[in-house]
Amino acid sequence: MNFGKWLGFSCLVIALYILWQIHQLLLLIFSAVVLATALNRLVRKLMGWGIGNRGGAVALTLGLVVVVISLFFWLIVPPFVEQFQKLIDLLPTAFTQVRSQIVQLERFSELAPDPPTWKEVVNQLQPLGVALLSFFSSSVATVLQLLLVVVLTLMMLANPQEYRQAFIKLFPSFYRSRTDGILNQCEVALSSWLEGMVINCLFIGTMSAIGLVFFGVDLVLVHALLAGVLNLIPNIGPVTSAIFPIMVALLDAPWKVAAVLAWYVVIQNIESYWLSPTVMAKQVSLLPAVTLTAQIFFARTFGLLGLILALPLTVVAKVWIEEVLFADVLDRWHQSATLGIHAIEAETLPPITPKDPAALPESMG
Secondary structure (H helix, E strand, O other): OOHHHHHHHHHHHHHHHHHHHOHHHHHHHHHHHHHHHHHHHHHHHHHHOOOOOHHHHHHHHHHHHHHHHHHHHHHHHHHHHHHHHHHHHHHHHHHHHHHHHHHOOHHHHHHOOOOOOHHHHHHHOHHHHHHHHHHOOOHHHHHHHHHHHHHHHHHHHHOHHHHHHHHHOOOOHHHHHHHHHHHHHHHHHHHHHHHHHHHHHHHHHHHHHHHHHHHOOOOHHHHHHHHHHHOOOOOHHHHHHHHHHHHHHHOOOHHHHHHHHHHHHHHHHHHHHHHHHHHOOOOOOOOHHHHHHHHHHHHHHHOHHHHHOHHHHHHHHHHHHHHHHHHHHHHHHHHHHHHHHHHHHHHHOOOOOOOOHHHOOHHHO
16 A cells, blocks of 8 residues: 555544544434434424424423423422332342242252352342443533533534534535435434334333233332333343332232233233334334344443443444445445446447348338
C-alpha cells in the first residue's frame, strides 16, 4: 500500500479506538435517539390531528409525558416499593422451603449432593451483583447519566432535522441521499418496535396480574410490574419474572406453583405466537437465535446497558446490514458480475448469420 492508503487505514484504526473509549457515551446517545424517535412519532401524530405547529405539539407531548410519569410515581411506585420489600424479605424463607422440599425426596438426596444454602446462592450470584453494582455504583453518576439522556432527548426532539443532516454529512456526497432513506427505514423500524413492545408489556403485565389474583398469590402488583418490564428483555426477562411468583406461591400451596408456571407459559405462548406477529407486522423481524446471540454479545461487550439496548441496537443494525451490505454491495456485485459475463459472451461469440437468405425474417427481407 502507498502512503495515502496507510494514512487512511491508520486514521480508521484511531477512529475505532476513540469510539471504543467513548462507547458508554455512545450508548447513552443511542438511548436518547430511541426516546426522541418515540416522542417524535407522537408529535407527528398530534400535528396530523391539527394540534398547532411543531412547537405546540412538542409542548403538549412533553406535558403528557410529565403527567404520566407523575401519576406513575404517585399511584404505582409507593405500593410497588412496599410489596417489593416484602418480596425481598420472603425470598430466604421461600428458598428454605424449596430446599426442604428437595431434601424430602430421599432418592434424590441419596443420588445427588445436598442443595446449596441461601448463603451459597448469594455467593454464586455475586458476579451479577457486581455487574449491577458497577452500573449503579454511584447514585450521582446515575442521575447525571439520566439527566444527560433527558437533555439530549429534548434537544433532538426540538429540531431533529438538524441532527439528522449533521449525521448524514458524515457520509460521502454521492451516498447521502441513500443514507437519508436508510434513516427513514430505521425510524420506522424503531417506532414499530417501541409501539409493539409497549403493547406486549401491557398485555404481559395485565394477564399476569389477572392470573395471580385468580390463584390467590400475594404481592400481585410487584409480580405484574416485573413481568411487564422484564418483557423488554426477551428470553431472559420472561424466565426471570416467573421465578418470584413461583417462590411466593410455594409458601402458600404446592398446587399454586404448577398453576402459576402453567399460566406464565400460556401467556408467553400467546404473546410469542399471536400478539407479537399481529402488533409488530411492520417491525423488522428478528430470528430467535439472532435475538439471543445479540443479547449475549451486547451484554458481554457493553454490560447491563448493552443488554437493555440489545433489541433496538439489533433492529437498527439489521436495517443497515440489509440496506448497505446486502442491497448496495452484494446484490449489485451479483448484478455487475452477471452483466460482465454477458458482455464477455457477446464479445467472444461470433454473430449468427444464416447462409440462406430465405431464412431471414420477412421484416429483414
